Structures are given as C-alpha cells and as structure tokens.
Amino acid sequence: MLEKMLEFMYFPHDVSTFGPQIDWLFTLIFWITVVTWIAVTITMVVFLVKYRTKPGRKAEYIEGNTRLEVIWTSATAVIMIILALMSRSTWADIKENGPAGQVFYNVTAKQFNWEITYPGPDGKLGTKDDVTIENEMHVPVNQVVRIDLASKDVIHSFFVPNLRLKQDAVPGRVIKVWFEATEIGTYAIPCAELCGFGHSGMQGTLTVESEADFQKWLKDQYANANQ
Amino acid sequence: MSSTAAVAIGGAHPEHHELGFLRTYVFSEDHKMIGRQFLFLALFMMAIGGLMAMLMRLDLAWPDTQFSFLRIFPQSIQNDSAITAATYNSAFTMHATIMIFFVVMPILVGCFGNFLIPLMIGARDMAFPKLNMLSFWVGAVAGVIMLSSFFVPGGPAAAGWTSYAPLSAVPIYTGVDWGQNLWCISIIVLGVSSLMGSINYITTIINMRTKGMYFFRMPLVIWALFITAILLLLALPVLTTALALLLFDRMGGTHFFLPSGGGEPILWQHLFWFFGHPEVYIMILPAMGIASEVIATFSRKPIFGYRSMVYAICAIAGLSWMVWGHHMFQSGMDPELGTSFMLSTMVIAVPSAIKTFNWLGTLYKGDIHYTTAMLNALSFVAMFVIGGLSGIFMACTPVDMYIHDTYFIVAHIHYVLFGGSLFGIFAGVAYWFPKMFGRMMNEKLGKLHFWITFVAFNCTFFPMHILGMGGHMRRIYNPTQYDFLKPLAPINMFISISAFVLGAAQFIFLANIIWSCFKGEKASENPWNANTLEWSAPSPPGHGNWPGAVPAVYRGPYEYSSPESEADYLPQWQVAEHATAAAD
Numbered sequence: 052m053l054e055k056m057l058e059f060m061y062f063p064h065d066v067s068t069f070g071p072q073i074d075w076l077f078t079l080i081f082w083i084t085v086v087t088w089i090a091v092t093i094t095m096v097v098f099l100v101k102y103r104t105k106p107g108r109k110a111e112y113i114e115g116n117t118r119l120e121v122i123w124t125s126a127t128a129v130i131m132i133i134l135a136l137m138s139r140s141t142w143a144d145i146k147e148n149g150p151a152g153q154v155f156y157n158v159t160a161k162q163f164n165w166e167i168t169y170p171g172p173d174g175k176l177g178t179k180d181d182v183t184i185e186n187e188m189h190v191p192v193n194q195v196v197r198i199d200l201a202s203k204d205v206i207h208s209f210f211v212p213n214l215r216l217k218q219d220a221v222p223g224r225v226i227k228v229w230f231e232a233t234e235i236g237t238y239a240i241p242c243a244e245l246c247g248f249g250h251s252g253m254q255g256t257l258t259v260e261s262e263a264d265f266q267k268w269l270k271d272q273y274a275n276a277n278q
Numbered sequence: 279m280s281s282t283a284a285v286a287i288g289g290a291h292p293e294h295h296e297l298g299f300l301r302t303y304v305f306s307e308d309h310k311m312i313g314r315q316f317l318f319l320a321l322f323m324m325a326i327g328g329l330m331a332m333l334m335r336l337d338l339a340w341p342d343t344q345f346s347f348l349r350i351f352p353q354s355i356q357n358d359s360a361i362t363a364a365t366y367n368s369a370f371t372m373h374a375t376i377m378i379f380f381v382v383m384p385i386l387v388g389c390f391g392n393f394l395i396p397l398m399i400g401a402r403d404m405a406f407p408k409l410n411m412l413s414f415w416v417g418a419v420a421g422v423i424m425l426s427s428f429f430v431p432g433g434p435a436a437a438g439w440t441s442y443a444p445l446s447a448v449p450i451y452t453g454v455d456w457g458q459n460l461w462c463i464s465i466i467v468l469g470v471s472s473l474m475g476s477i478n479y480i481t482t483i484i485n486m487r488t489k490g491m492y493f494f495r496m497p498l499v500i501w502a503l504f505i506t507a508i509l510l511l512l513a514l515p516v517l518t519t520a521l522a523l524l525l526f527d528r529m530g531g532t533h534f535f536l537p538s539g540g541g542e543p544i545l546w547q548h549l550f551w552f553f554g555h556p557e558v559y560i561m562i563l564p565a566m567g568i569a570s571e572v573i574a575t576f577s578r579k580p581i582f583g584y585r586s587m588v589y590a591i592c593a594i595a596g597l598s599w600m601v602w603g604h605h606m607f608q609s610g611m612d613p614e615l616g617t618s619f620m621l622s623t624m625v626i627a628v629p630s631a632i633k634t635f636n637w638l639g640t641l642y643k644g645d646i647h648y649t650t651a652m653l654n655a656l657s658f659v660a661m662f663v664i665g666g667l668s669g670i671f672m673a674c675t676p677v678d679m680y681i682h683d684t685y686f687i688v689a690h691i692h693y694v695l696f697g698g699s700l701f702g703i704f705a706g707v708a709y710w711f712p713k714m715f716g717r718m719m720n721e722k723l724g725k726l727h728f729w730i731t732f733v734a735f736n737c738t739f740f741p742m743h744i745l746g747m748g749g750h751m752r753r754i755y756n757p758t759q760y761d762f763l764k765p766l767a768p769i770n771m772f773i774s775i776s777a778f779v780l781g782a783a784q785f786i787f788l789a790n791i792i793w794s795c796f797k798g799e800k801a802s803e804n805p806w807n808a809n810t811l812e813w814s815a816p817s818p819p820g821h822g823n824w825p826g827a828v829p830a831v832y833r834g835p836y837e838y839s840s841p842e843s844e845a846d847y848l849p850q851w852q853v854a855e856h857a858t859a860a861a862d
Contacts, residue, residue: 115580142675
C-alpha cells in the first residue's frame with residue numbers, strides 16, 4: 052500500500068535498509084499535512100461562501116478567543132515536537148550510529164566526477180595497490196558499505212535516490228557515510244549540490260550485485276590496474 | 279509615553295515651499311515618494327528577474343535547443359542562441375538574487391515600509407528623511423552594480439544565490455570572475471541601504487507615534503515592519519561580513535573559506551544562513567502584516583486575536599535566529615546539531631499556525647467583500663499554508679536527506695515567496711494604490727490578473743513537489759542527462775508552459791498599474807471605509823501627510839462592525855462618543 056502510493060508519487064524504488072524508515076516518515080508527514088491542508092482549506096472555503104457580503108447583514112464583532120488560541124497553539128506544538136522526536140532516532144541511525152562496515156571505499160568528488168577508490172588485493176585502503184575508478188561503484192548486495200567521502204575542489208553532494216541517501220562532500224573534510232543495498236541492480240549517483248558549469252550531468256553508477264559477481268568484477272579491476 | 283513629544287517632532291516640519299522637479303521626483307526626502315521609487319525600481323527588476331525564470335523554464339522544457347530569438351540577449355545569458363550549462367547557472371543565480379534582494383525586499387520593506395509607517399502611526403515623515411533618500415539611492419546603485427555584471431567578461435555570478443564557498447570563492451571553479459565580485463559588492467552596498475532604512479523605521483516607530491498610538495494600537499503591518507526592521511538591522515551585518523570575507527578570498531588571496539589554506543567551507547554556510555533564515559522572515563512578515571490589514575478590512579471584522587498575532591510575529595522573529603542549521607542538515611555539520619535544529623524548526627511552525635488560524639477566525643461571521651486586494655490576501659493565506667506545511671517535510675532530518683536539493687525545496691520556497699510574499703505584495707498594491715496614487719486600481723484588470731496568476735502559479739509550482747519526490751535535483755540545466763528523470767519530462771514541460779502563462783500574466787499587473795496611475799477613477803480619502811490612520815489623509819497625501827494637525831488616535835486599528843458605531847467601521851482617529859473609549 053505504502054509502496055504503491057510512493058510509486059504513484061514517482062518515488063524511485065527503494066533499495067536501502069534505512070529507506071523504508073525515511074519513506075514511512077515521509078508518508079506520516081504527508082498524511083498529517085494533507086489532512087491539515089484539507090481541514091484549513093475547507094474551513095476557509097466554507098467561511099468565504101457562507102460569510103460573503105449580503106445586503107442588510109453586518110459582520111459580528113468578535114475580537115478573539117483565548118481558549119481557542121491556547122488549543123491551537125498547544126495542539127500544533129505537541130504534534131511538531133512529537134514529529135521531531137520520532138524523526139530523531141531514524142536520523143541518529145543513519146548519520147551517527149550506523150552498523151559495522153563490511154566493505155570500505157573512499158569516494159572523492161571533483162569537478163565533475165566521482166572518484167571511487169577500492170581497497171586492493173590486500174583488502175586495505177590507503178595502500179599502494181588501491182584501485183581508483185571514476186564514476187563506477189560496485190557493491191555486494193546485503194552488505195554494509197562504509198564510505199569516506201571527500202572532495203578535491205568544491206562542495207558536491209553524493210546522492211543515490213534509490214538509497215534515499217544524500218551527503219555533501221566537503222573539501223577539507225572526510226565525512227563518513229554508510230548504506231546497505233538490498234536489491235541487485237544499477238542505480239544513478241547524481242551530484243545534488245551545485246558544483247559548477249558541469250554540475251548538470253555529473254553522475255556515477257551504483258551497481259549492486261551478488262557477492263560472486265562483485266568479487267569477479269573486483270578481480271577484473273585488479274587485473275586492469277596491473278596492466 | 280513620549281507621544282506628545284512625537285507630535286511636536288512630527289509637527290516641526292515647516293510649511294513647504296514648492297520643490298523643483300529634481301527634489302520632488304528624484305532626490306526626494308518625502309517618505310511617500312521614496313516608497314514609490316522603491317516600488318518602481320523593484321517592478322523594473324522584477325521584469326529582469328522574471329525574464330531569467332522564463333529562460334530557465336524554456337531550457338528545462340527544451341534542453342540544449344537553439345532558439346533564434348535568444349540572440350537578442352547578451353552572451354552572458356545565451357551562447358549561440360541556446361541556454362548552456364554555464365548560462366543556465368547564471369540565470370538561476372540572478373533570478374533568485376534579483377527576486378530576493380531587488381524585488382521582494384524593496385517592495386515589502388522599501389516601498390510599503392516607507393509609505394506606510396509615517397502614515398499609519400501618525401507622523402509627518404520618517405525620523406531621518408535625508409537618510410531615507412540616501413537609502414533609496416544607495417539601493418539603486420546596488421541594482422546598477424548587479425545589472426552591470428551581465429556585461430562583464432565571464433558573465434554574472436553563477437554560484438547560486440547562496441554562493442556556497444569554495445565554488446564562489448575561486449574564479450576558475452565557476453568560470454566567472456568579475457561577475458561574482460560585482461555580486462558581492464552589489465549586495466554589500468544593498469546591505470548599507472537596508473541598514474539605513476531599518477534604523478529609520480525603528481526610530482520612527484519608537485519615537486514618532488501620534489498621541490494615543492500606543493504599541494498595542496499599532497496596525498499589524500506596522501508591527502510586522504517594526505520587527506522586520508529589527509531583523510534586518512541584526513541580520514545584514516552578518517551577511518556583509520561573510521561577503522567581505524568572500525571578496526578577500528577571491529581578490530586578496532585569503533583562505534577564510536578555502537581548506538587549502540586552513541579555511542572552512544562550512545563557515546560560509548553558517549554565516550550565510552545565520553543571515554539567510556531571518557531573511558526568509560524579513561520577506562514574509564511584512565506580507566503577513568499586509569494580509570492582516572486587508573483581511574480585517576474586507577471581512578469588516580476585528581482581526582481575530584490581535585495580541586496573539588503580535589506575539590506570533592515576535593516569536594517568529596525570535597525563533598528565526600535559531601533555525602538556520604536546517605539548511606545544512608546534509609552539509610556535514612554534526613548530526614547531533616541537526617537534531618536540535620530540527621526541533622527548533624518544528625517549533626517555528628507554531629507561531630505560523632497561530633497566524634493562519636487567526637486569519638481564518640477573522641473570516642468567521644464576517645461580511646466578506648471580494649475586492650482584488652482581498653482575493654490576493656486570501657490567496658496569500660492559502661498558499662502560505664501549503665508552503666508552511668511542505669516545510670515540515672524538510673524540517674524532518676531523515677526526510678530532508680532525500681528531498682534536500684531537489685525540486686521539492688524549489689516548490690516550497692516558491693509557495694512561501696511567490697505564493698506568500700508576492701501575493702501579499704499584489705494585495706498591498708491593490709489595497710494602498712488609492713492612497714499612493716490618488717486613483718483606484720482597475721478592479722476588472724486586477725481580478726483578471728489575480729485569477730490567471732493564481733491558477734498558473736499553482737500549475738507551475740505544485741508539480742515541482744512531484745519532481746522533488748522523483749529525486750529531480752535543483753540547479754541542473756538538462757534533466758534528460760539522467761535516465762531516472764526521464765519519466766518526469768512531461769511534468770517539466772507542463773511546468774514550463776504554466777510558467778510562461780504566469781510570466782505573461784504579470785504584464786496585466788504592470789499594465790494595470792500604469793493605466794490606473796493615469797486613468798483610474800479618482801480615489802476618495804477612505805475608499806475602503808478602513809480604520810487605520812493613513813485613510814484619514816488626503817489621497818494622495820501631500821508633503822507632511824495631513825494638511826491640518828496630525829490626528830490623534832482613540833482606539834485600536836480593527837474596530838470593524840463595533841457595537842459602538844452605526845457604520846461597520848470606527849476609525850482610529852474618530853473622536854470617541856463615550857469618554858471611556860479613549861482609555862486603553
């Protein structure tokens with residue numbers, strides 16, 4: 052039901068572990084706002100029709116109503132604060148507490164490509180045998196990928212719509228990002244932050260594949276790198 | 279209370295001898311003329327800012343297409359008759375910059391602030407008329423500097439109106455050299471203009487209210503302009519500082535925002551949004567004030583919950599200093615800090631909700647007259663509700679992770695700034711036109727403009743929410759470069775066509791202003807039977823505003839349909855029938 056609705060609203064198909072939590076919050080806010088909007092709009096339209104000027108009728112002199120003010124102030128405050136508290140744990144799960152990583156990459160943004168650095172055959176990043184490939188990110192399905200995100204020049208933003216993931220890449224900083232893709236397929240990695248005249252069109256591809264396919268692909272890359 | 283002194287100051291202006299053309303229309307010290315000057319400056323800039331939007335929509339509907347008519351524009355806007363990636367970046371940067379700094383702010387604060395404050399509080403002019411004149415002319419110079427950037431090599435700024443460093447800090451990153459420098463200089467100069475204006479407004483409102491015009495008898499639009507002026511006074515120096523540092527980075531070899539020399543790009547964002555979020559409220563509070571005046575007048579009812587409206591304005595202004603981080607949830611700022619900004623952002627929805635409910639309460643059991651001003655004010659409320667509600671999505675940090683930097687944000691900001699501020703401006707112009715120009719604005723043209731604008735506005739901006747949900751990034755000139763955006767192409771086409779209608783409809787507004795200025799029906803002193811003080815002055819008011827003594831004030835501004843009066847209005851300046859009415 053939720054999925055159908057999101058699909059109807061053009062949401063890209065979610066393939067991340069935290070995506071459903073985000074979509075759920077989106078849907079919750081969607082219904083809160085839609086119900087509020089309908090209530091406010093209907094009230095307004097009813098008033099506008101009912102109290103349109105008519106000869107011989109005078110407006111009623113009403114200066115306000117303290118009880119109403121207290122009710123709508125506290126009702127709004129309670130809803131908003133609950134919403135903030137509900138969002139807090141999802142946010143912390145995604146940006147602060149993430150699970151232990153299984154696969155580690157460096158991603159360095161530059162005008163106008165993503166440089167993805169894979170650990171070499173030694174399995175460690177930051178050693179000589181690392182392999183760097185532009186714009187092609189391969190990950191094994193159902194494994195926690197941890198990325199150290201950096202930028203060489205301006206601010207870029209690492210955006211994977213299907214993962215509901217977005218994180219700015221800021222020069223001078225290394226920002227930790229994680230995700231776990233749950234479905235095999237290829238997905239776009241556009242840059243979401245204006246980064247110059249080549250911003251439009253800056254995109255990489257995320258290929259989520261089975262562990263076996265991934266290992267095979269990685270071996271091919273090692274072989275290519277040694278040529 | 280210094281109200282007696284205020285009358286003395288206000289009355290200190292001697293009888294004026296006839297001023298020459300230059301002193302009357304160009305270097306005028308009269309707050310009303312300065313207000314009109316700001317209006318016309320802003321309308322001119324609006325045409326240019328609007329044109330930028332049209333070019334963007336043209337490109338988004340037909341990316342990478344040559345249109346021979348584009349040849350008439352300078353090379354900084356088109357390249358070989360097409361909008362390119364680089365000129366597109368300039369187009370949206372200049373669109374936002376012009377609309378925010380040279381249209382919405384000058385009209386709401388410059389035009390309405392200047393025109394209304396002395397007339398509505400009962401003063402003969404601003405506290406510092408010369409400073410006021412200087413404020414306009416410094417603003418005009420800023421406008422010239424901004425427009426000149428279209429003609430320098432490399433074209434105008436292309437780093438977005440937010441000018442995030444390092445993109446904005448190093449010329450080779452955008453390919454724009456002097457355009458960006460001029461952008462910084464122009465806004466620093468404009469900041470000086472705004473500072474002079476805000477000092478004037480604050481001083482005038484505190485010191486020059488007429489006898490009986492206590493703070494809690496001030497119309498809400500004056501409250502809104504008062505609080506806005508305080509926000510301007512405190513927020514603009516932060517922007518000026520940031521811009522100066524940016525200029526040093528660009529031209530002086532410093533590294534405030536450049537990590538290569540130990541600088542911090544995110545510092546720019548903190549400074550910019552520390553100004554930028556109060557700025558958002560600078561652009562909406564006066565429009566809220568206008569809507570309150572218009573809705574009370576044409577519902578023939580007191581504004582519902584006057585005091586809570588005032589407190590809501592103050593609460594919004596106070597909270598506006600604590601929410602800037604919500605623009606930076608995905609910036610790499612500490613996520614814990616994000617959580618606290620989420621909470622403060624959710625809380626700022628409360629005073630906005632209070633205002634909305636009070637507007638609805640004002641309509642309840644009213645006697646609603648559908649003038650052009652009223653239609654625009656009602657549409658302000660309806661659109662502001664949508665803009666406010668869509669803000670909740672991005673206040674929620676996890677949801678923001680997905681919709682940040684997408685068209686969802688573009689939709690939101692336009693519901694607030696166009697649906698909100700601009701409809702507020704349309705309402706204000708229609709409402710005070712008789713006072714400004716001494717003639718009524720044409721209602722038929724006004725309503726035609728309203729309905730086309732209202733429909734086209736929603737057709738343009740509502741579908742942008744859907745683009746955003748589809749993951750459509752902002753600030754990309756060619757969505758067809760992305761496979762996942764291809765299903766959204768028909769929506770983009772629909773938006774562009776609606777945007778062209780929306781743009782064209784604004785000519786009706788312009789034509790109406792020009793036609794009504796010369797051919798409109800002559801306006802009486804108080805054509806709307808309104809209560810506030812400006813309607814006691816002649817239309818248009820002469821130098822010094824009131825030919826005789828400045829009227830004193832005996833009651834609050836919204837005594838419509840009061841049981842104390844036969845008529846359905848009881849002006850603030852009308853001497854009370856009962857002696858007790860004079861006491862607050």
